[in-house]
Amino acid sequence: MKKFLDENFLLQGTTAQRLYHDFAKGMPIIDYHCHLPPDQIAGDINFKNLTQIWLYGDHYKWKAMRTNGVNESYCTGNQPDYDKFEQWAATVPYTLRNPLYHWTHLELQRYFNVTEVLSPSTARKIYDECTEKLQTPAYSVKSLIRSMNVKVICTTDDPIDDLAYHKKIKEDGFEVKVFPAFRPDKAMNVDNAVAFNQYVVRLEAAANVSINNFNDYIDALKSRHDFFATMGCSVSDHGLEHLYAEDYTEAEVKSIFLKIREGKNLDLDENLKIKSALLTLFAVWDWEKGWTQQYHLGALRNNNLRLLKELGADTGWDSIGDFSQAKSLAKFLGRLDEENKLAKTILYNLNPADNEIMATMVGNFNDGSIAGKIQFGSGWWFLDQKDGMIKQINALSNMGLLSRFVGMLTDSRSFLSYPRHEYFRRILCNLFGEEIDNGEIPNDIPWVGKIIQDISYNNAKKYFNW
Numbered sequence: 211m212k213k214f215l216d217e218n219f220l221l222q223g224t225t226a227q228r229l230y231h232d233f234a235k236g237m238p239i240i241d242y243h244c245h246l247p248p249d250q251i252a253g254d255i256n257f258k259n260l261t262q263i264w265l266y267g268d269h270y271k272w273k274a275m276r277t278n279g280v281n282e283s284y285c286t287g288n289q290p291d292y293d294k295f296e297q298w299a300a301t302v303p304y305t306l307r308n309p310l311y312h313w314t315h316l317e318l319q320r321y322f323n324v325t326e327v328l329s330p331s332t333a334r335k336i337y338d339e340c341t342e343k344l345q346t347p348a349y350s351v352k353s354l355i356r357s358m359n360v361k362v363i364c365t366t367d368d369p370i371d372d373l374a375y376h377k378k379i380k381e382d383g384f385e386v387k388v389f390p391a392f393r394p395d396k397a398m399n400v401d402n403a404v405a406f407n408q409y410v411v412r413l414e415a416a417a418n419v420s421i422n423n424f425n426d427y428i429d430a431l432k433s434r435h436d437f438f439a440t441m442g443c444s445v446s447d448h449g450l451e452h453l454y455a456e457d458y459t460e461a462e463v464k465s466i467f468l469k470i471r472e473g474k475n476l477d478l479d480e481n482l483k484i485k486s487a488l489l490t491l492f493a494v495w496d497w498e499k500g501w502t503q504q505y506h507l508g509a510l511r512n513n514n515l516r517l518l519k520e521l522g523a524d525t526g527w528d529s530i531g532d533f534s535q536a537k538s539l540a541k542f543l544g545r546l547d548e549e550n551k552l553a554k555t556i557l558y559n560l561n562p563a564d565n566e567i568m569a570t571m572v573g574n575f576n577d578g579s580i581a582g583k584i585q586f587g588s589g590w591w592f593l594d595q596k597d598g599m600i601k602q603i604n605a606l607s608n609m610g611l612l613s614r615f616v617g618m619l620t621d622s623r624s625f626l627s628y629p630r631h632e633y634f635r636r637i638l639c640n641l642f643g644e645e646i647d648n649g650e651i652p653n654d655i656p657w658v659g660k661i662i663q664d665i666s667y668n669n670a671k672k673y674f675n676w
């Protein structure tokens with residue numbers, strides 16, 4: 211029997227172990243999409259205790275705690291930090307086979323050198339030990355990032371953000387590059403006229419213009435896109451149910467914009483037309499600047515309306531949707547490609563049933579200009595676990611070129627999530643190692659090792675060209 215979470219965790223044979231330890235382990239990390247708060251990096255803060263760095267804002271853990279029968283007051287409520295941790299520690303033994311069990315213990319090991327299993331009997335000791343460490347300079351936010359050998363981080367930022375924290379991070383000379391990413395989801399949120407108009411007012415302030423029509427709106431957003439570029443941004447990101455690729459005319463979109471500005475809600479046809487127009491404009495700007503555009507597709511958000519009203523968004527009421535993806539995706543990418551304005555693109559799907567759709571879709575628009583121009587992105591959110599990663603890797607292997615994959619990203623709000631790259635690399639090495647052992651791949655360790663290093667780091671470095 212193997213020991214739990216030892217140095218050969220997830221690595222089933224000596225070949226896989228060799229691939230991981232000799233090739234993957236030492237590679238740096240490029241975290242090209244995450245949700246780390248730039249203010250906390252700029253402030254290089256120390257978290258007060260293990261609850262604050264680990265449980266605050268973590269809807270994965272809250273979901274598990276609720277499922278385990280824990281009262282909401284210990285998740286998002288006002289219970290004392292240690293009491294919340296105690297409830298989490300009581301939940302952890304029940305998370306067996308959920309990725310949280312692995313993540314939790316990997317994070318305790320890698321950041322805190324704690325090898326005990328978290329449970330009610332170890333909770334006090336682990337909490338005190340980790341909380342004490344968190345007070346020291348070695349556990350400031352920047353130190354935590356450094357300790358994981360991270361080279362580049364891309365945060366997720368709204369066009370109206372002034373990026374003051376990014377400026378400070380750069381001026382302070384942090385050796386890890388922290389770039390913003392342009393995520394205009396709110397600029398496209400025409401589902402709610404009130405919220406949209408509030409956003410327009412904030413955009414007017416950010417861009418220092420007055421917005422009276424669609425052209426003004428576009429000019430304001432374009433000025434923010436330009437500003438983001440001056441701040442080192444070269445990636446955009448969109449969280450969408452599916453791609454919008456309706457046909458529209460300029461006149462239609464102009465009048466739709468005026469309608470929503472009058473506070474009137476749009477009908478479905480209008481809604482889809484203006485979203486399609488905006489999405490296409492953003493894509494063209496990305497192409498003009500040589501950026502990479504990312505699309506996170508397929509989440510069904512805010513499903514528990516009662517608790518959404520009580521607790522707000524991003525508190526754990528989202529799930530996998532079953533939207534139709536292929537046709538609109540093909541139309542959207544095809545239209546850009548036809549005009550020769552298709553930027554480097556990464557597609558992430560949340561529904562695993564869409565894996566093969568994504569893996570084959572990217573092949574339609576790879577044009578030989580660069581390796582892996584259109585990417586099928588890593589397993590994301592609910593798929594960010596062993597089974598989800600293996601399925602994504604297998605679909606990509608079967609229908610594309612895994613060797614040209616830009617690999618893992620954290621997509622996390624937590625400074626303790628970097629071991630997920632290790633998790634991914636171990637799974638990757640195990641897949642290659644097993645197939646070498648079976649004689650399905652030549653026993654050419656230097657070549658396979660190089661491919662693993664490429665997927666772990668080199669491909670992303672080349673692709674994003676930072």
Ligand SMILES: [Zn+2]
Nearest residue numbers: 243244245621
């Ligand atoms: Zn994300």
